[in-house]
Amino acid sequence: xxxxxxxLQKLKQSVTEISPDQAHEMIQDEPExxxxxxxxxxxxxxGHAAGAVHISRGFLELKIESAFPDKxxxxxxxxxxxxxxxxxxxxxxxxxxxxxxxIATGYKGWKExxxxxxxxxxxxxxxxxxxxxxxxxxxxxxxxxxxxxxAKVLMIGAGGLGCPAAFYLAAxxxxxxxxVDFDVVDESNLQRQILHTTERIGTSxxxxxxxxxxxxxxxxxxxxxxxxxxxxxxxxxxxxYDIIVDGTDNFPTRYLINDACxxxxxxxxxxxxxxxxxxxxxxxxxxxxxYRCLYPEPPPADLAPSCAEAGVLGVLPGVIxxxxxxxxxxxxxxxxETLVGRLLCYDALRTEFRELHLDRDPECSYCADGRTxxxxxxxxxxxxx
Amino acid sequence: MAKVRIPTPxxxxxxxxxxxxxxxxxxxxxxxNLSQRYDGIGQRLFDKSGAVHxxxxxxxxxxxxxxxxxLAASVGDDxxxxxxxxxxGGR
Numbered sequence: 180x181x182x183x184x185x186x187l188q189k190l191k192q193s194v195t196e197i198s199p200d201q202a203h204e205m206i207q208d209e210p211e212x213x214x215x216x217x218x219x220x221x222x223x224x225x226g227h228a229a230g231a232v233h234i235s236r237g238f239l240e241l242k243i244e245s246a247f248p249d250k251x252x253x254x255x256x257x258x259x260x261x262x263x264x265x266x267x268x269x270x271x272x273x274x275x276x277x278x279x280x281x282i283a284t285g286y287k288g289w290k291e292x293x294x295x296x297x298x299x300x301x302x303x304x305x306x307x308x309x310x311x312x313x314x315x316x317x318x319x320x321x322x323x324x325x326x327x328x329x330a331k332v333l334m335i336g337a338g339g340l341g342c343p344a345a346f347y348l349a350a351x352x353x354x355x356x357x358x359v360d361f362d363v364v365d366e367s368n369l370q371r372q373i374l375h376t377t378e379r380i381g382t383s384x385x386x387x388x389x390x391x392x393x394x395x396x397x398x399x400x401x402x403x404x405x406x407x408x409x410x411x412x413x414x415x416x417x418x419x420y421d422i423i424v425d426g427t428d429n430f431p432t433r434y435l436i437n438d439a440c441x442x443x444x445x446x447x448x449x450x451x452x453x454x455x456x457x458x459x460x461x462x463x464x465x466x467x468x469x470y471r472c473l474y475p476e477p478p479p480a481d482l483a484p485s486c487a488e489a490g491v492l493g494v495l496p497g498v499i500x501x502x503x504x505x506x507x508x509x510x511x512x513x514x515x516e517t518l519v520g521r522l523l524c525y526d527a528l529r530t531e532f533r534e535l536h537l538d539r540d541p542e543c544s545y546c547a548d549g550r551t552x553x554x555x556x557x558x559x560x561x562x563x564x
Numbered sequence: 565m566a567k568v569r570i571p572t573p574x575x576x577x578x579x580x581x582x583x584x585x586x587x588x589x590x591x592x593x594x595x596x597n598l599s600q601r602y603d604g605i606g607q608r609l610f611d612k613s614g615a616v617h618x619x620x621x622x623x624x625x626x627x628x629x630x631x632x633x634x635l636a637a638s639v640g641d642d643x644x645x646x647x648x649x650x651x652x653g654g655r
Contacts (some may be wrong), residue, residue, distance in 0.1 A: 339653075430652045453651045454572045474650040478619035491653060522648075528582070535623050535646070538631055 187265065194268040196283040199292040202255045205280070206230065212253040215239075217267045218286070220301075222259060228286065229295035236263050240270055250275045257282035257289065300325040306398065310352050323512045324352060328398075330511045333357040333420035335408065335436055337388040339496030340450050341426030342374040344504040348424075349392040349399045351508055356392065356399055357420055360384040361407040371493035408432055410555035413439040422510055424448045424503055430477035431558035437462060437470035441545045442552050448506050450499040452491050455527040457499035460518045460537065461506050464546055467519035472540035477558055495527055566594050566639045569646040577605040591624055592635030594645055609647065621648040 181189070197205070206212045216227050217236040227233065234242050236258070247254065254276055256264040264281040271279045282288060290296060302310070302321060306328065313319040313327075330353050334341045337360040349356055362384050364375040374391040375384065385403035392401050404416060417423060417439050425436050425447055433449075440447040440462065447462040449470065462469045502523065509515045522535045541547055565585045570578050578584055586601070588594030595616075599606030611617055622629045623646040629637050639645065 428653055430650070433652055451651045451653055453653045456572050456651075458648075458651070473621060475618045477652075478617070478650055489653065524648075526582075533646075534626065535648075536626050536628065538628060540630075 187262065190265045190269050194265055194272070195280050196261070196265070197255070197280045199282055199284060199289040199294055202257070202280065202282050202289075203292075203294050205253065205255065209253055212255060213247050214255050214257070215267075216258075216286070217256055217264055218258050222286075224299060224301040226286075226290075226296050226298045228257065228289050229297045231257075236267055239267050240274065243271060243274065243276075247276075251277055253278040253280070255280045255282060258285050260285040260287055300329065302328075306352070309396070309398065313351070318514045319512060323514070326511050326513075327352045327508070328354040330422070331355040331357070331420045332422045332424060332507055332511075333359065333417060334424045334426055335359050335432065336426035336428065337372070337374060337384040338362075338368065338426060338428060339371045339452065339491060339493075340500040340503060341424070342372045342388065343497045343500035344424055344426060344450075344507070345388060345392060346374060346395065347501060347504040348507060349396045349401070351504075352396065352398065353507075353511070354398075354400060355402065355420075357402040357404060357416075358385045358388050359404040359406065359408060359416060360388075361405060371491065371496050373497070408435055410435060410557050413555065414443065417443055417445060420445070422446050422448060422507055424507055426450065426500065426503070429560060431560055433470060434477060434558060435555060438545055438552075438555055440464055441469050441471075446510055448503045448510070450496075450503045452496045452499050454490055455492050455495060457495050457525045457527075458522055459499050459502045459506070459525075460522045461510070463517070463519045468537045468539040469543060469546040471545045472543045473522075473537055475540075475544065480559075492527060495525075498525060498527070565641060566643045566645055568594060568598055569644060571647050571649055571651075573649055573651070574605055574608055574647065577602045577608070588639060590635060591622060591629050591632075591637045591639055591645060594639055595622070595635070608649075619650045622646070623648060 206214060214228060214231040216223055216231045216233045217239055219235050223233045256267050258264040261283045268279045268281040310324045313324050314321055332348055332353050334345050337358050345356055363381055364379045364384055364387050366380050368375055374388040379387040383405050385405050389401040389403050413435050423436060423440055423445055427433055436447060441464045444464050449462055450459040506517050509517050520537050522537050524533045544553060565587045568584050568586050570582050586594045586598045588597050595609060609620060616622055624632050624637050625644055
Protein backbone atom coordinates (compact mmCIF):
# COMPACT_ATOMS: atom_id res chain seq x y z
CA UNK A 180 0.00 0.00 0.00
CA UNK A 181 1.35 3.35 -0.94
CA UNK A 182 1.43 6.21 1.50
CA UNK A 183 0.25 9.71 0.69
CA UNK A 184 3.85 10.78 0.25
CA UNK A 185 4.75 8.03 -2.20
CA UNK A 186 1.54 8.65 -4.17
CA LEU A 187 2.41 12.32 -4.35
CA GLN A 188 5.88 11.52 -5.63
CA LYS A 189 4.41 9.24 -8.26
CA LEU A 190 2.00 11.97 -9.43
CA LYS A 191 4.85 14.48 -9.61
CA GLN A 192 6.45 12.17 -12.17
CA SER A 193 3.35 11.66 -14.29
CA VAL A 194 1.80 15.15 -14.16
CA THR A 195 3.54 18.09 -15.79
CA GLU A 196 4.10 20.77 -13.19
CA ILE A 197 4.74 24.31 -14.31
CA SER A 198 5.54 27.61 -12.64
CA PRO A 199 2.99 30.45 -12.41
CA ASP A 200 4.98 32.40 -14.99
CA GLN A 201 4.97 29.46 -17.39
CA ALA A 202 1.21 29.13 -16.90
CA HIS A 203 0.70 32.81 -17.56
CA GLU A 204 2.84 32.63 -20.70
CA MET A 205 0.93 29.62 -21.93
CA ILE A 206 -2.36 31.50 -21.53
CA GLN A 207 -0.93 34.45 -23.44
CA ASP A 208 0.37 32.24 -26.27
CA GLU A 209 -2.66 29.97 -26.44
CA PRO A 210 -5.69 31.96 -25.33
CA GLU A 211 -7.87 28.85 -25.51
CA UNK A 212 -5.99 27.51 -22.47
CA UNK A 213 -8.37 26.94 -19.57
CA UNK A 214 -7.17 28.06 -16.17
CA UNK A 215 -9.12 26.21 -13.50
CA UNK A 216 -9.10 26.98 -9.80
CA UNK A 217 -9.89 23.74 -7.93
CA UNK A 218 -9.95 25.20 -4.43
CA UNK A 219 -13.04 25.45 -2.23
CA UNK A 220 -15.58 28.28 -2.66
CA UNK A 221 -14.34 30.18 0.37
CA UNK A 222 -10.76 30.21 -0.91
CA UNK A 223 -11.93 31.33 -4.37
CA UNK A 224 -13.92 34.07 -2.68
CA UNK A 225 -10.80 35.46 -1.03
CA GLY A 226 -9.22 36.04 -4.43
CA HIS A 227 -8.20 34.08 -7.50
CA ALA A 228 -6.10 34.29 -10.65
CA ALA A 229 -7.56 36.69 -13.19
CA GLY A 230 -9.24 34.80 -16.02
CA ALA A 231 -9.62 31.59 -13.99
CA VAL A 232 -12.83 29.61 -13.71
CA HIS A 233 -13.79 27.93 -10.49
CA ILE A 234 -14.57 24.22 -10.30
CA SER A 235 -13.83 22.94 -6.83
CA ARG A 236 -11.90 19.71 -6.55
CA GLY A 237 -14.94 17.83 -5.26
CA PHE A 238 -16.98 18.59 -8.41
CA LEU A 239 -14.17 18.47 -10.96
CA GLU A 240 -14.86 15.06 -12.50
CA LEU A 241 -18.61 15.74 -12.53
CA LYS A 242 -18.39 19.12 -14.24
CA ILE A 243 -15.29 19.13 -16.39
CA GLU A 244 -16.68 17.42 -19.47
CA SER A 245 -19.64 19.76 -19.81
CA ALA A 246 -17.49 22.82 -19.09
CA PHE A 247 -14.55 21.79 -21.30
CA PRO A 248 -15.60 19.07 -23.74
CA ASP A 249 -12.50 19.32 -25.94
CA LYS A 250 -9.95 16.89 -24.54
CA UNK A 251 -7.15 18.42 -26.61
CA UNK A 252 -7.67 21.83 -24.97
CA UNK A 253 -4.76 22.84 -22.73
CA UNK A 254 -5.88 22.90 -19.11
CA UNK A 255 -3.92 24.50 -16.28
CA UNK A 256 -5.04 23.63 -12.77
CA UNK A 257 -4.10 25.31 -9.57
CA UNK A 258 -4.97 25.05 -5.90
CA UNK A 259 -3.47 26.86 -2.92
CA UNK A 260 -0.03 25.26 -2.89
CA UNK A 261 0.15 22.71 -5.71
CA UNK A 262 -0.95 19.46 -4.05
CA UNK A 263 -4.70 19.26 -4.67
CA UNK A 264 -4.17 20.40 -8.26
CA UNK A 265 -1.75 17.53 -8.75
CA UNK A 266 -4.45 15.01 -7.79
CA UNK A 267 -6.94 16.93 -9.89
CA UNK A 268 -4.64 16.81 -12.93
CA UNK A 269 -4.23 13.08 -12.49
CA UNK A 270 -8.03 12.67 -12.56
CA UNK A 271 -8.34 14.73 -15.74
CA UNK A 272 -5.67 12.64 -17.43
CA UNK A 273 -7.62 9.52 -16.51
CA UNK A 274 -10.71 11.14 -18.11
CA UNK A 275 -8.74 11.50 -21.35
CA UNK A 276 -7.54 15.09 -21.20
CA UNK A 277 -4.16 15.12 -22.93
CA UNK A 278 -2.71 18.52 -22.13
CA UNK A 279 -3.11 18.96 -18.39
CA UNK A 280 -0.76 21.01 -16.23
CA UNK A 281 -0.58 21.80 -12.54
CA ILE A 282 0.89 24.98 -11.14
CA ALA A 283 3.51 23.64 -8.72
CA THR A 284 3.36 26.55 -6.30
CA GLY A 285 -0.40 27.12 -6.59
CA TYR A 286 -2.22 30.41 -6.01
CA LYS A 287 0.39 31.37 -3.43
CA GLY A 288 3.06 31.23 -6.13
CA TRP A 289 0.81 33.02 -8.61
CA LYS A 290 0.38 35.93 -6.20
CA GLU A 291 4.06 36.00 -5.26
CA UNK A 292 4.97 36.22 -8.95
CA UNK A 293 2.89 39.38 -9.15
CA UNK A 294 0.50 37.90 -11.70
CA UNK A 295 -2.99 39.40 -12.01
CA UNK A 296 -5.59 38.41 -9.45
CA UNK A 297 -9.23 39.22 -8.87
CA UNK A 298 -11.55 39.16 -5.91
CA UNK A 299 -15.03 38.00 -6.92
CA UNK A 300 -18.12 39.29 -5.25
CA UNK A 301 -19.49 36.32 -3.38
CA UNK A 302 -23.21 36.16 -2.75
CA UNK A 303 -24.16 35.72 0.88
CA UNK A 304 -26.40 32.87 1.98
CA UNK A 305 -29.41 35.17 2.17
CA UNK A 306 -28.64 36.66 -1.28
CA UNK A 307 -28.31 33.18 -2.68
CA UNK A 308 -31.68 32.20 -1.22
CA UNK A 309 -33.48 35.39 -2.27
CA UNK A 310 -32.17 35.54 -5.82
CA UNK A 311 -32.23 31.79 -6.48
CA UNK A 312 -34.58 32.18 -9.46
CA UNK A 313 -32.09 34.58 -11.03
CA UNK A 314 -29.12 32.34 -10.35
CA UNK A 315 -30.60 29.57 -12.44
CA UNK A 316 -31.02 31.78 -15.54
CA UNK A 317 -27.85 31.58 -17.64
CA UNK A 318 -28.20 35.27 -18.65
CA UNK A 319 -28.10 36.34 -15.00
CA UNK A 320 -26.42 33.72 -12.83
CA UNK A 321 -24.09 34.65 -9.96
CA UNK A 322 -22.11 37.04 -12.11
CA UNK A 323 -25.22 38.90 -13.28
CA UNK A 324 -26.69 39.01 -9.81
CA UNK A 325 -23.43 40.45 -8.54
CA UNK A 326 -23.71 43.15 -11.21
CA UNK A 327 -27.26 43.92 -10.05
CA UNK A 328 -26.11 44.12 -6.44
CA UNK A 329 -23.25 46.45 -7.39
CA ALA A 330 -25.49 48.64 -9.60
CA LYS A 331 -26.55 52.14 -8.62
CA VAL A 332 -29.80 53.29 -10.19
CA LEU A 333 -31.38 56.70 -9.67
CA MET A 334 -35.16 56.94 -10.00
CA ILE A 335 -36.48 60.39 -10.76
CA GLY A 336 -39.97 60.51 -9.33
CA ALA A 337 -41.67 58.13 -6.91
CA GLY A 338 -44.92 58.36 -8.84
CA GLY A 339 -46.83 56.34 -11.41
CA LEU A 340 -43.75 55.19 -13.33
CA GLY A 341 -41.20 55.31 -10.53
CA CYS A 342 -43.22 53.19 -8.08
CA PRO A 343 -43.55 50.02 -10.18
CA ALA A 344 -40.05 50.39 -11.62
CA ALA A 345 -38.44 50.86 -8.20
CA PHE A 346 -40.52 48.05 -6.69
CA TYR A 347 -39.22 45.49 -9.17
CA LEU A 348 -35.68 46.84 -9.28
CA ALA A 349 -35.54 46.46 -5.50
CA ALA A 350 -36.98 42.95 -5.78
CA UNK A 351 -34.38 42.12 -8.43
CA UNK A 352 -31.65 43.13 -6.02
CA UNK A 353 -30.36 46.36 -7.54
CA UNK A 354 -28.03 47.22 -4.68
CA UNK A 355 -28.38 50.97 -4.53
CA UNK A 356 -31.61 52.69 -5.47
CA UNK A 357 -31.69 56.46 -5.24
CA UNK A 358 -35.13 58.10 -5.34
CA VAL A 359 -35.70 61.78 -5.99
CA ASP A 360 -39.07 63.37 -5.26
CA PHE A 361 -40.09 66.50 -3.39
CA ASP A 362 -43.78 65.69 -3.08
CA VAL A 363 -45.97 64.21 -0.37
CA VAL A 364 -48.40 61.32 -0.82
CA ASP A 365 -51.84 62.44 -1.90
CA GLU A 366 -54.96 60.31 -1.88
CA SER A 367 -55.29 60.72 -5.66
CA ASN A 368 -51.84 59.10 -6.11
CA LEU A 369 -52.96 55.77 -4.74
CA GLN A 370 -54.86 54.78 -7.90
CA ARG A 371 -51.44 53.94 -9.42
CA GLN A 372 -48.50 54.76 -7.12
CA ILE A 373 -48.22 51.36 -5.54
CA LEU A 374 -45.34 52.00 -3.14
CA HIS A 375 -47.48 54.34 -1.04
CA THR A 376 -50.30 53.52 1.35
CA THR A 377 -53.43 55.15 2.66
CA GLU A 378 -51.86 55.68 6.11
CA ARG A 379 -48.99 57.60 4.55
CA ILE A 380 -51.13 60.30 2.93
CA GLY A 381 -49.50 63.63 3.65
CA THR A 382 -46.05 62.15 4.33
CA SER A 383 -42.93 62.35 2.16
CA UNK A 384 -43.08 60.22 -0.97
CA UNK A 385 -39.43 59.24 -0.86
CA UNK A 386 -39.74 58.10 2.76
CA UNK A 387 -42.91 56.19 1.94
CA UNK A 388 -41.19 54.56 -1.04
CA UNK A 389 -38.19 53.64 1.08
CA UNK A 390 -40.37 51.96 3.71
CA UNK A 391 -42.11 49.77 1.14
CA UNK A 392 -38.95 48.91 -0.78
CA UNK A 393 -37.02 47.97 2.34
CA UNK A 394 -39.97 45.94 3.55
CA UNK A 395 -39.73 43.96 0.31
CA UNK A 396 -35.95 43.75 0.20
CA UNK A 397 -33.89 44.89 3.19
CA UNK A 398 -30.69 44.08 1.26
CA UNK A 399 -31.23 47.11 -0.97
CA UNK A 400 -29.75 50.44 0.02
CA UNK A 401 -32.50 52.99 -0.67
CA UNK A 402 -31.15 56.53 -0.75
CA UNK A 403 -33.77 59.28 -0.59
CA UNK A 404 -33.55 62.80 -1.99
CA UNK A 405 -36.51 64.87 -0.79
CA UNK A 406 -35.82 67.64 -3.26
CA UNK A 407 -36.83 69.12 -6.59
CA UNK A 408 -34.35 68.59 -9.42
CA UNK A 409 -32.94 71.76 -10.88
CA UNK A 410 -29.94 72.86 -12.90
CA UNK A 411 -28.24 73.60 -9.57
CA UNK A 412 -28.32 70.06 -8.20
CA UNK A 413 -28.81 67.72 -11.18
CA UNK A 414 -25.15 66.92 -11.76
CA UNK A 415 -24.44 66.32 -8.11
CA UNK A 416 -27.49 64.04 -7.83
CA UNK A 417 -26.55 61.98 -10.89
CA UNK A 418 -22.81 61.72 -10.19
CA UNK A 419 -22.88 58.59 -8.05
CA TYR A 420 -25.25 56.60 -10.24
CA ASP A 421 -24.83 54.34 -13.28
CA ILE A 422 -28.31 54.62 -14.79
CA ILE A 423 -31.06 57.23 -14.54
CA VAL A 424 -34.71 56.17 -14.75
CA ASP A 425 -37.00 58.98 -15.81
CA GLY A 426 -40.37 58.72 -14.11
CA THR A 427 -41.23 62.40 -14.02
CA ASP A 428 -44.37 64.17 -15.10
CA ASN A 429 -43.23 67.40 -16.65
CA PHE A 430 -41.17 68.77 -19.52
CA PRO A 431 -38.69 70.94 -17.59
CA THR A 432 -37.47 67.94 -15.58
CA ARG A 433 -37.36 65.64 -18.60
CA TYR A 434 -35.11 68.08 -20.43
CA LEU A 435 -32.86 68.51 -17.38
CA ILE A 436 -32.56 64.73 -17.03
CA ASN A 437 -31.73 64.39 -20.70
CA ASP A 438 -29.18 67.16 -20.71
CA ALA A 439 -27.42 65.91 -17.58
CA CYS A 440 -27.33 62.36 -18.98
CA UNK A 441 -25.80 63.69 -22.20
CA UNK A 442 -23.21 65.66 -20.26
CA UNK A 443 -22.35 62.79 -17.91
CA UNK A 444 -22.79 60.09 -20.61
CA UNK A 445 -25.23 58.08 -18.53
CA UNK A 446 -28.07 55.96 -19.95
CA UNK A 447 -31.49 57.52 -19.45
CA UNK A 448 -34.37 55.06 -19.31
CA UNK A 449 -37.33 57.07 -20.44
CA UNK A 450 -41.05 56.43 -20.09
CA UNK A 451 -44.13 58.58 -20.39
CA UNK A 452 -47.86 58.00 -20.14
CA UNK A 453 -51.06 59.80 -21.06
CA UNK A 454 -54.49 58.30 -20.48
CA UNK A 455 -54.36 54.92 -22.27
CA UNK A 456 -51.08 55.48 -24.09
CA UNK A 457 -47.50 55.03 -23.05
CA UNK A 458 -44.06 55.28 -24.58
CA UNK A 459 -40.75 53.87 -23.50
CA UNK A 460 -37.21 54.05 -24.86
CA UNK A 461 -33.59 54.26 -23.74
CA UNK A 462 -31.61 57.37 -24.51
CA UNK A 463 -27.97 56.34 -24.32
CA UNK A 464 -25.66 59.25 -25.11
CA UNK A 465 -23.00 58.36 -27.63
CA UNK A 466 -24.77 55.11 -28.51
CA UNK A 467 -28.15 56.32 -29.77
CA UNK A 468 -30.32 59.42 -29.93
CA UNK A 469 -31.12 61.63 -26.94
CA TYR A 470 -34.48 63.18 -26.02
CA ARG A 471 -33.54 66.36 -27.84
CA CYS A 472 -32.84 64.42 -31.06
CA LEU A 473 -36.50 63.49 -30.86
CA TYR A 474 -37.93 66.72 -29.46
CA PRO A 475 -35.36 69.57 -29.56
CA GLU A 476 -37.50 71.91 -27.43
CA PRO A 477 -40.46 71.48 -25.10
CA PRO A 478 -43.83 72.61 -26.45
CA PRO A 479 -45.09 76.04 -25.41
CA ALA A 480 -47.70 75.98 -22.66
CA ASP A 481 -50.63 76.69 -24.96
CA LEU A 482 -49.80 73.77 -27.26
CA ALA A 483 -49.02 71.15 -24.62
CA PRO A 484 -51.82 68.99 -23.28
CA SER A 485 -53.64 71.14 -20.76
CA CYS A 486 -53.99 70.28 -17.11
CA ALA A 487 -57.67 69.65 -17.70
CA GLU A 488 -56.74 66.90 -20.13
CA ALA A 489 -54.46 65.18 -17.64
CA GLY A 490 -55.25 61.75 -16.41
CA VAL A 491 -54.08 58.23 -16.86
CA LEU A 492 -55.45 54.75 -16.51
CA GLY A 493 -53.93 53.64 -13.21
CA VAL A 494 -52.52 50.39 -14.56
CA LEU A 495 -50.85 52.04 -17.54
CA PRO A 496 -47.81 53.53 -15.76
CA GLY A 497 -47.42 50.08 -14.24
CA VAL A 498 -46.91 48.59 -17.71
CA ILE A 499 -44.57 51.36 -18.83
CA UNK A 500 -42.69 51.57 -15.51
CA UNK A 501 -42.02 47.85 -15.63
CA UNK A 502 -40.77 48.07 -19.20
CA UNK A 503 -38.38 50.73 -17.88
CA UNK A 504 -37.33 48.33 -15.11
CA UNK A 505 -36.66 45.52 -17.62
CA UNK A 506 -34.53 47.83 -19.77
CA UNK A 507 -32.62 48.95 -16.68
CA UNK A 508 -31.87 45.37 -15.68
CA UNK A 509 -30.72 44.56 -19.23
CA UNK A 510 -28.35 47.53 -19.23
CA UNK A 511 -26.90 46.41 -15.89
CA UNK A 512 -26.46 42.83 -17.06
CA UNK A 513 -25.20 43.84 -20.50
CA UNK A 514 -27.62 41.33 -21.99
CA UNK A 515 -29.99 41.48 -24.95
CA GLU A 516 -30.89 44.46 -27.11
CA THR A 517 -32.13 47.51 -25.30
CA LEU A 518 -34.58 50.07 -26.66
CA VAL A 519 -31.76 52.39 -27.72
CA GLY A 520 -32.92 53.96 -31.01
CA ARG A 521 -36.41 52.50 -30.72
CA LEU A 522 -39.54 54.03 -29.26
CA LEU A 523 -41.95 51.39 -28.01
CA CYS A 524 -45.51 52.70 -27.97
CA TYR A 525 -48.26 50.98 -26.07
CA ASP A 526 -51.90 51.64 -26.89
CA ALA A 527 -53.90 50.03 -24.12
CA LEU A 528 -57.27 50.62 -25.79
CA ARG A 529 -56.21 48.74 -28.89
CA THR A 530 -53.92 46.40 -26.92
CA GLU A 531 -51.22 47.20 -29.41
CA PHE A 532 -47.46 47.63 -29.14
CA ARG A 533 -45.77 49.52 -31.94
CA GLU A 534 -42.13 50.26 -32.43
CA LEU A 535 -40.77 53.36 -34.15
CA HIS A 536 -37.18 53.96 -35.21
CA LEU A 537 -35.40 56.88 -33.61
CA ASP A 538 -32.28 58.33 -35.15
CA ARG A 539 -29.58 60.52 -33.74
CA ASP A 540 -29.96 64.05 -35.04
CA PRO A 541 -26.54 64.96 -36.46
CA GLU A 542 -27.41 68.58 -35.70
CA CYS A 543 -28.64 67.92 -32.15
CA SER A 544 -27.77 70.92 -30.03
CA TYR A 545 -26.78 68.69 -27.10
CA CYS A 546 -25.53 65.29 -28.22
CA ALA A 547 -24.16 65.81 -31.75
CA ASP A 548 -20.53 64.73 -32.05
CA GLY A 549 -18.03 67.46 -31.27
CA ARG A 550 -20.67 69.71 -29.69
CA THR A 551 -19.71 71.75 -26.63
CA UNK A 552 -22.24 71.27 -23.86
CA UNK A 553 -24.51 74.32 -24.10
CA UNK A 554 -25.48 74.33 -20.41
CA UNK A 555 -28.58 73.46 -18.46
CA UNK A 556 -31.90 75.21 -18.98
CA UNK A 557 -34.54 75.59 -16.28
CA UNK A 558 -37.68 75.70 -18.39
CA UNK A 559 -40.72 77.28 -16.85
CA UNK A 560 -43.04 74.85 -15.10
CA UNK A 561 -46.36 75.38 -16.79
CA UNK A 562 -48.31 72.19 -16.49
CA UNK A 563 -48.09 68.78 -14.93
CA UNK A 564 -49.06 66.66 -17.89
CA MET B 565 -55.65 56.48 -48.91
CA ALA B 566 -53.27 56.55 -45.98
CA LYS B 567 -54.30 56.02 -42.40
CA VAL B 568 -53.41 58.71 -39.91
CA ARG B 569 -52.99 57.74 -36.26
CA ILE B 570 -54.27 60.51 -34.02
CA PRO B 571 -52.58 60.75 -30.60
CA THR B 572 -54.72 61.08 -27.51
CA PRO B 573 -54.13 64.84 -27.00
CA UNK B 574 -55.39 65.63 -30.53
CA UNK B 575 -58.47 63.41 -30.49
CA UNK B 576 -60.62 66.28 -29.27
CA UNK B 577 -60.34 67.59 -32.86
CA UNK B 578 -61.31 64.29 -34.49
CA UNK B 579 -64.38 63.67 -32.33
CA UNK B 580 -62.48 60.98 -30.47
CA UNK B 581 -61.29 59.00 -33.50
CA UNK B 582 -57.86 57.45 -33.00
CA UNK B 583 -57.40 56.72 -36.69
CA UNK B 584 -58.71 58.50 -39.76
CA UNK B 585 -58.26 57.80 -43.47
CA UNK B 586 -57.08 60.82 -45.43
CA UNK B 587 -56.25 61.39 -49.12
CA UNK B 588 -52.92 62.79 -50.29
CA UNK B 589 -49.88 61.79 -52.31
CA UNK B 590 -47.33 63.10 -49.79
CA UNK B 591 -47.18 63.33 -46.01
CA UNK B 592 -47.62 67.11 -46.34
CA UNK B 593 -50.76 66.73 -48.47
CA UNK B 594 -52.26 64.18 -46.11
CA UNK B 595 -51.66 66.40 -43.08
CA UNK B 596 -52.98 69.49 -44.89
CA ASN B 597 -56.12 67.59 -45.86
CA LEU B 598 -56.42 66.41 -42.27
CA SER B 599 -56.18 70.02 -41.04
CA GLN B 600 -58.88 71.10 -43.49
CA ARG B 601 -61.20 68.33 -42.39
CA TYR B 602 -60.74 68.88 -38.65
CA ASP B 603 -60.77 72.49 -37.61
CA GLY B 604 -58.05 73.42 -35.10
CA ILE B 605 -55.73 70.47 -35.61
CA GLY B 606 -53.59 72.38 -38.12
CA GLN B 607 -52.22 74.83 -35.59
CA ARG B 608 -51.32 71.98 -33.28
CA LEU B 609 -49.24 70.42 -36.09
CA PHE B 610 -47.74 73.31 -38.05
CA ASP B 611 -46.03 76.53 -37.16
CA LYS B 612 -46.73 79.81 -38.98
CA SER B 613 -44.23 78.96 -41.72
CA GLY B 614 -46.01 75.70 -42.47
CA ALA B 615 -43.31 73.48 -40.97
CA VAL B 616 -44.18 70.77 -38.45
CA HIS B 617 -43.63 71.99 -34.87
CA UNK B 618 -40.39 70.64 -33.42
CA UNK B 619 -42.22 69.21 -30.44
CA UNK B 620 -44.27 67.03 -32.80
CA UNK B 621 -42.79 64.09 -34.65
CA UNK B 622 -44.41 62.57 -37.69
CA UNK B 623 -43.66 58.97 -38.53
CA UNK B 624 -44.33 57.31 -41.86
CA UNK B 625 -44.82 53.71 -40.81
CA UNK B 626 -41.81 53.09 -38.54
CA UNK B 627 -39.59 55.94 -39.74
CA UNK B 628 -39.35 59.57 -38.72
CA UNK B 629 -40.27 61.61 -41.82
CA UNK B 630 -37.09 63.63 -41.28
CA UNK B 631 -35.21 60.69 -42.78
CA UNK B 632 -37.82 60.01 -45.46
CA UNK B 633 -37.74 63.43 -47.12
CA UNK B 634 -39.92 65.33 -44.66
CA LEU B 635 -43.38 66.50 -45.69
CA ALA B 636 -42.50 65.69 -49.32
CA ALA B 637 -42.26 61.96 -48.55
CA SER B 638 -44.65 60.11 -50.82
CA VAL B 639 -47.47 58.13 -49.30
CA GLY B 640 -49.16 54.96 -50.55
CA ASP B 641 -52.51 53.43 -49.68
CA ASP B 642 -51.11 51.00 -47.15
CA UNK B 643 -49.03 53.56 -45.33
CA UNK B 644 -49.67 54.65 -41.78
CA UNK B 645 -48.79 58.17 -40.69
CA UNK B 646 -48.43 58.59 -36.92
CA UNK B 647 -48.42 61.90 -35.11
CA UNK B 648 -46.32 61.95 -31.94
CA UNK B 649 -46.46 65.07 -29.80
CA UNK B 650 -44.09 65.12 -26.84
CA UNK B 651 -45.90 63.90 -23.74
CA UNK B 652 -44.47 64.31 -20.30
CA GLY B 653 -46.88 62.46 -18.02
CA GLY B 654 -45.51 59.94 -15.63
CA ARG B 655 -46.88 60.49 -12.20
